[in-house]
Each structure stands twice: as C-alpha cells, then as structure tokens.
Amino acid sequence: MKTIYTMGIDVGSTASKCIILKDGKEIVAKSLVDVGAGTSGPARAISEVLEAAGMKKEDMDYILATGYGRNSLEGVADHQMSELSCHARGAYFLFPNVHTVIDIGGQDVKVVQIENGVMVNFAMNDKCAAGTGRFLDVMARVLEVKVEDLAKLGAESTKNVPISSTCTVFAESEVISQLSQGSDKRDIINGIHHSVASRVVGLANRLGVRDDVVMTGGVAQNGGVVSALQEALGHTIHTSPLTQYNGALGAALYAYQRASR
Amino acid sequence: MAETEKTTVAATEAAPVKKAPKPASPGTQALRKVVSDVYAAAWTAKEKGEPVGWSSSKFPCEIAEALGLAVVYPENQAAGIAAQHDGERMCQAAEELGFDNDICGYARISLAYASGVETTNESRRVPMPDFVLCCNNICNCMTKWYENIARMHNIPLIMIDVPYNNEVTVSDSQVAYMRAQFDDAIHQMEKIAGRKFDEKKFEQACANANRTAKAWLKVCDYLQYKPAPMSGFDLFNHMADVVTARGKTATAEAFELLATELEEHVKNGTTTAPFPEQYRVMFEGIPCWPDLRALFKPLKANGVNVTAVVYAPAFGFVYDDMDSMARAYCKAPNSVCIEQGVEWREGICRDNKVDGVLVHYNRSCKPWSGYMAEMQRRFTKDLGVPCAGFDGDQADPRNFNQAQYETRVQGLVEAMEETKKLKEARA
Numbered sequence: 115m116k117t118i119y120t121m122g123i124d125v126g127s128t129a130s131k132c133i134i135l136k137d138g139k140e141i142v143a144k145s146l147v148d149v150g151a152g153t154s155g156p157a158r159a160i161s162e163v164l165e166a167a168g169m170k171k172e173d174m175d176y177i178l179a180t181g182y183g184r185n186s187l188e189g190v191a192d193h194q195m196s197e198l199s200c201h202a203r204g205a206y207f208l209f210p211n212v213h214t215v216i217d218i219g220g221q222d223v224k225v226v227q228i229e230n231g232v233m234v235n236f237a238m239n240d241k242c243a244a245g246t247g248r249f250l251d252v253m254a255r256v257l258e259v260k261v262e263d264l265a266k267l268g269a270e271s272t273k274n275v276p277i278s279s280t281c282t283v284f285a286e287s288e289v290i291s292q293l294s295q296g297s298d299k300r301d302i303i304n305g306i307h308h309s310v311a312s313r314v315v316g317l318a319n320r321l322g323v324r325d326d327v328v329m330t331g332g333v334a335q336n337g338g339v340v341s342a343l344q345e346a347l348g349h350t351i352h353t354s355p356l357t358q359y360n361g362a363l364g365a366a367l368y369a370y371q372r373a374s375r
Numbered sequence: 376m377a378e379t380e381k382t383t384v385a386a387t388e389a390a391p392v393k394k395a396p397k398p399a400s401p402g403t404q405a406l407r408k409v410v411s412d413v414y415a416a417a418w419t420a421k422e423k424g425e426p427v428g429w430s431s432s433k434f435p436c437e438i439a440e441a442l443g444l445a446v447v448y449p450e451n452q453a454a455g456i457a458a459q460h461d462g463e464r465m466c467q468a469a470e471e472l473g474f475d476n477d478i479c480g481y482a483r484i485s486l487a488y489a490s491g492v493e494t495t496n497e498s499r500r501v502p503m504p505d506f507v508l509c510c511n512n513i514c515n516c517m518t519k520w521y522e523n524i525a526r527m528h529n530i531p532l533i534m535i536d537v538p539y540n541n542e543v544t545v546s547d548s549q550v551a552y553m554r555a556q557f558d559d560a561i562h563q564m565e566k567i568a569g570r571k572f573d574e575k576k577f578e579q580a581c582a583n584a585n586r587t588a589k590a591w592l593k594v595c596d597y598l599q600y601k602p603a604p605m606s607g608f609d610l611f612n613h614m615a616d617v618v619t620a621r622g623k624t625a626t627a628e629a630f631e632l633l634a635t636e637l638e639e640h641v642k643n644g645t646t647t648a649p650f651p652e653q654y655r656v657m658f659e660g661i662p663c664w665p666d667l668r669a670l671f672k673p674l675k676a677n678g679v680n681v682t683a684v685v686y687a688p689a690f691g692f693v694y695d696d697m698d699s700m701a702r703a704y705c706k707a708p709n710s711v712c713i714e715q716g717v718e719w720r721e722g723i724c725r726d727n728k729v730d731g732v733l734v735h736y737n738r739s740c741k742p743w744s745g746y747m748a749e750m751q752r753r754f755t756k757d758l759g760v761p762c763a764g765f766d767g768d769q770a771d772p773r774n775f776n777q778a779q780y781e782t783r784v785q786g787l788v789e790a791m792e793e794t795k796k797l798k799e800a801r802a
Contacts (some may be wrong), residue, residue, distance in 0.1 A: 119732050182778060199793075200784035222779070235761040236786055240736065241776060286452040 118373050119169065120176045122365025123156060123191060125183030128220030128247060129332065130155035131362040132163035134174070138370030143167035144359050150220065160190070176373035180365040182221070193372060198226055198236050198265025200364030205328040206231035207367055208354045213324040216314060216343070216351070217230065217360070218333035220247040225318045237321040242281065245313030251280050253306050256289050257299050264303055268338035271304035278309075278352050285309065303338065311342035318347060328352045330360035389754050400647070402633030403609075404614045409626050414620045415445065417502055420445035426505035426567050429485075429524065431517050432618040433690075433707050434510035434535060435700065437584055438561055440622035441577035442568040446508065447501045448619045449520075452488070453481035455615075457498035457664035466771045468492040480739040480770025482520040489524045506530050506567050508560075512537035512707040514742055517693035531567065533560050537705055545702045553701035580622040581700065588622040590630030590692045593757035597637040598727045602652040604640035607681030608671065609647070611662050617690045653678030657724050659685065659745060660735030660748075665772040673784040683727040688719040709742040716746070717753050724758055729793040732762040733784070734777045738774040759798075761790035 117137055124131040134142040145162035149155035164171060171177075180200040187194070197217070205215045205257050206228060215226040223239040223246055227303075233333035243249055254261040275297050279285040284304075292302050310333070327349045333339055334357040344351045356363060386695065399407065417427050428439060428446040439446045456462055462484055469483035470476050470489055476483075486492075494500060509521035509532060518534070518557040525532035535556045540549065561572050594613065597604050613633070620626040658681040663670055674681070687710060692703035724732070732754050736744045753765055763783045768774035 121772060182782070185781075194785075196782055196785040196789055198782070199789040229793075232788070232797075233790050234794050234797065235755055235790055236763065238764075238779075238783060238786075241774070241779065320752065322752075340452045 120366045120369035120373055121174045122362040122369055124361035125156045125181040126150045126220050127182045127365030129275055129340050130159035131359050132159045132363040133359055133362040133366045134163055134167045135366040145339045150156055176369040178369035180361050190270045195368055197361045198224055199233050200361045202226045202233040203332050203367045204360035209352050211326045212328045214327045216329045217331040219331045223314055226320045227321055237317050244282050245310050247375045252282055252286055256286055257289055265337040267300045268303040268307050271300040273301050275301040277305040307338040307342040310339050311346045315346040323349055326352055330357050332358050361366040377728055400636050402636045405629035405632055406613055409629050410615045417445045417447045421502035427502045428506045428508050429504040430508035430572050431510050433513045434508040435704055436622045437580040440580035441573055442564055444568050449485040450481050451615050451619050452499045452501055453484040453770055454664050456484050456494045456496045460494040460665055461495045462665050462770040463772050479516045480768055482516055484770055489527050508533050510535040512710040514709045533563050537710050539710055543715045545705045550698050550701045574773055583624050583627055584622045585693050586627035588693050590627050591617055592691035593634045594630055598682040600641050602646050603682045604637045604646045604687050606648040607684055610684050614686055648680055650675045651678055652680040654730045655680055655682040655728055657729045657732045661769040663709050663767040663775050669777045673781045677788045683723040683729050685720055713746050721757055728787035731760050731787050734764040736764050736766050737766045761794055763787035
C-alpha cells in the first residue's frame, strides 16, 4: 500500500505550528514559529517542517489548516477545519480515554466535550482575553520575567497573593500595585496562575467535565496553571510534551482521514 | 424586539450590494408596505397637528389603534438604523450625552435620536413624540429609556409595569394588576387623543391583532418542513410587522399572503433560502443588525438554515378578552421564568427539527443573555444537540468580532456533523 503523508498546520494568534504524519500514525517532523496569523509565521513553519522531513510540499497527500488564521492558507491547504475539532482529534490520538479537552491558546480558551474521539459540544471564552496565553504574556512583562519561567518561579511561592481582577488591564494594575507593596514576585505569579484557573474552571463547568481531562495549547506547558486548574476542577489533568502541536496534530490526523477516503 | 424592514439577508440593504437583489415576493412586498405606511402615517399625523406616540414593542397596541393615535416604535427604528450602519455613530452620540455604553444599543440610538441627532437612514426618520407608551414586559431598561425621552420632551409617559414572573402561569392577581393599568392607560390616552375610547374599534383592533398573530404563527410553522421553504432569518425581518402593526388588517392580510406563498413552495419542494439546507439550527437572540452579512456568510457557506427563532411563540399570542389579553402581555422573552423560556424554545426546536443551537450573547441585552448559559446546558441535555455561543450586539458593531464568530459557527457545524454520525451509528 502507498504510504500517505499528511500535513497539519495550526495558524494560531501567537504561533504557527506544523506536523507531518506518516500513515496517520507516525510523526515525521514538526515545526513551531513564534508568530501567527497575518505574519510570515505560517509560511516559515511550513518551510521548516518540510526541511526537517526532507520532503517537498508536493509529497504531501493532503494538507489541512486549522487555527485562527486557517482561512489565510487557501491555495496552500486542501481544507480548513476549526481548531476545536482538531484539538479534540489530537488529544484523542495522544490520550484515547479523553472526554474533555481544555485548550488555552494565545487569545482564547476552549473546552471541548468528546465522545468516541470526536467533538460533540464545546464552549469558548467571550471576547475578553483574561485567562488566555496573552494574559500570561502581559503579566510576565509587568513582572520582568520570561513567560517560560513563570511555572518555575510560581512553584517557589510560599503563599498565594490573590489577583482578583478578571480583566487583563485591571489585573495588570493589580500586579503593579502588589509589586509596589513589596509582595514577592513568586507569590504574585502563584496568584496569577490561580486567577487563570478560576476563569477557565467556570467555562469548563458550564459545559461539564468528564475524565479523562486533557489540557492542550501553549499554556499547558506552564505547570503552575495546570496544577492550579487541577486543584480548582478536582480532576486530574493530562498533558503531553506535544501540547503546543496538538492542534496541528489533529489537523494532520483529519488530513489523513480525508486522504484515505 | 428586533426587527427591520429588510427582506432577506442575502439581499440586505445594510451593506454595499454587488449583485442586484432578487425581487421580493408579493407577500414580502406587502409586509414592507405595512411598515412603511406606519412611518408615513406618523408623519401625516404630525403634519395635521395630531399627537404622535413612541411605543415599546409589546405595549398593547390595540389601545392606540382603537383611539386612532399614530404610533411609531423606537425598537424597530433603532434596528433599521443599526442595519444601515448608522448605529455606532448614534450610540456614540448617546454616550456623549452621558448614557453608558453598557446599556442597550437600541436605547442609546433612540435616546440620541430623541435628543435631536438625525439618522442617515431616511426610511427610519420619525417625528418627535408627543407622548410615550412604555410596557416593560420586554425589558427593564425600557423603563428608564422611556422616562428619559419623556423628560427630554416634557411629554406624558404612559407606563404599564409587568413584573418578572417566576412561575409559568400568570396569576389572577397579576391579571388584575395589569387590567387596572390598562384602564388607567386608556384614560390617559383618551386625554391625549381628545376622544373617548371606542369599544367597537377596540374589538376590531383586537380581532386584527389575533388574526395577525395566527397568520404569523402559520408563517413560522412552515419552518418545520424539510427543507424549509425560506430562511429563518427572514422572520427577523418580518418581525417589523408584528411589532409595528399587529393591530392592522393589512398586516394580517400580508402575512396570510406570505403563508400562501410558502405553502406553494412546500408543495413544489422549493425554497427562497439562497443555499441548499444541510443543517438546521435555532438562532437564539436578536441578530447583530450591523453585521448581518458577516452573520449570514458562514451559515450560508456551511448550508446552515435558521429554522427556529423564539419570536414565533413570543409574539404569536392569541386571546379572547381583556383578561386573556392581559395574560398574553405578561409573556415576553424577558418577563417569563427560565422554565417557560426553555419550554418555548425546546418546543420549536423539536417541531422545527434543529440539529444545533447558535446563541447570541448580546451585549445590549443582559437579561436575555444572562440566562443563556443555563439554557444552553438544558438544550444540550434535553435535546441532545450541540450549542455554540458568540459575543455580539444587536446594534453596536463594536461588540462583534467576525473571526471569533466564524470559528464558533465552524465548530458548531463540525459538532453537528459528528453528533449526526453518532446518532446514526446508535440507530
């Protein structure tokens, strides 16, 4: 039987991710560029993943785009699907018992309900950016730390400094106020993680949470948010080292499904 | 509550149109004329020196009709202004007057207009009011909105207060409370009209309103057919008639004509919807009038027809006498309890065979949007269909984001597809 190569591209608001799959099972290559929709990110991510795989675009049997900027890839991708379905499919590939996916991306939060590996319902945040990756970016900037260091620093906290504002702008003022009062950065970070968790848990409970719960998206790399969310939800949360690629993985899996028809 | 004069979204007047719109059917043309006549009658009355009223959409129109008073409807006016992309400017004008941008977009547009800010939508210009008729069954913001207009113009405010009902049935004491207010309203409006209340004319207005309601419900019921003989979005446009002219014979006749056209479509297996129907959804809430094209685009692209809207049961009320009329006016989307609201919606979802629900979290309408999260949960549990919510606004385009909306619609379509497959596999 002919080998089928498919590519999934996830054009998010803050990053572009690609995955090439062989026969819908084996990850051949992956790429990530830290800029997303409306930038050179998607094209660069595609070039990089092809280069890593030692392949050409023509070698792909099917290309499927997802994410906020999915429609900008018309002419490149064979089909577009929402990131909701793709995150569901990616999570199911990594965790076959998944029933709930929580994805915190750059500018939105999604909770997806899964039956037999497919999305049957979902809830998303409203227009507000609170509880999203962008929220953490803003907080890291105010605290003069790298966003990737938030988890490590938060883990060193000895107490929780509550950040009660749900609005990103007001929370920023609150953090500045805490800093000026001499609060420890690590405690503030802990408070920020809990603030994100409390925002997401409301959305998740609105839809209903059923084990296994899988968290995807860039924010899932932040162990502080994961553990705060775990505590608030009362459910074990599973994550994968491929978390940031999960949408692209789902897209590549859907691409395989379409290519094999 | 939300309504405009336009016919179909595909042929909207709200945005630059590339292709010439399809000619409207005789029924649709008749419905458009009814609304235009309401506006024209108000200008004629003003020119003759007769009083003109501004009324909320669910004030008992039968009273003004019986007294021969010319009345226009700010909700319809605001929807028309918003659909013609003049809503943001009007909202900002109201904000400059001191009205918060958190309050209803219709209210802001209307208050700006009442203060003298002219709209670019010529078809929705109205004479300034000599009295205002407010019934807060539709929302509580309405009370302050109309009080402000009355104060601006130093004119009488005739108020009918409908308390929120936390039970499904309307109690006798509530009916008595309403009746007393009706009597008082009639008394006040007699003074404004300068003539006595005519029982015969009132009976005729009630008969017309009942006939209109029955014809409206008949039109709505055609959405039960698969494929539906029209796009449910058309109902939003036809709401203009239910709001502004349900007490008039011409309205009943126009809806009856539309019903015969739809009957013909059903017989022939044809539809006026501009795309083949693949999915059927309930659209919950008032549409984003300034963004109708953006709202419609992904629905059309995915073959999603709106076959259920809550306006059918909410405005299709039929009554026999003054008491049952009082009961009918107690029931509006925001004055009934969640159990009643769910029953209305789930009833039409079942009858009209929907595959999913698209919920507009309308920044202008907190009472309506506030209980939607719970309603969504019940729809999914009771009906087994996916629901998607999106943020928007009935009149203020600053509260709507097209990209976010498109993702939610695409997600809903994908979830409906998967749910269908699961149901088929189980069958």
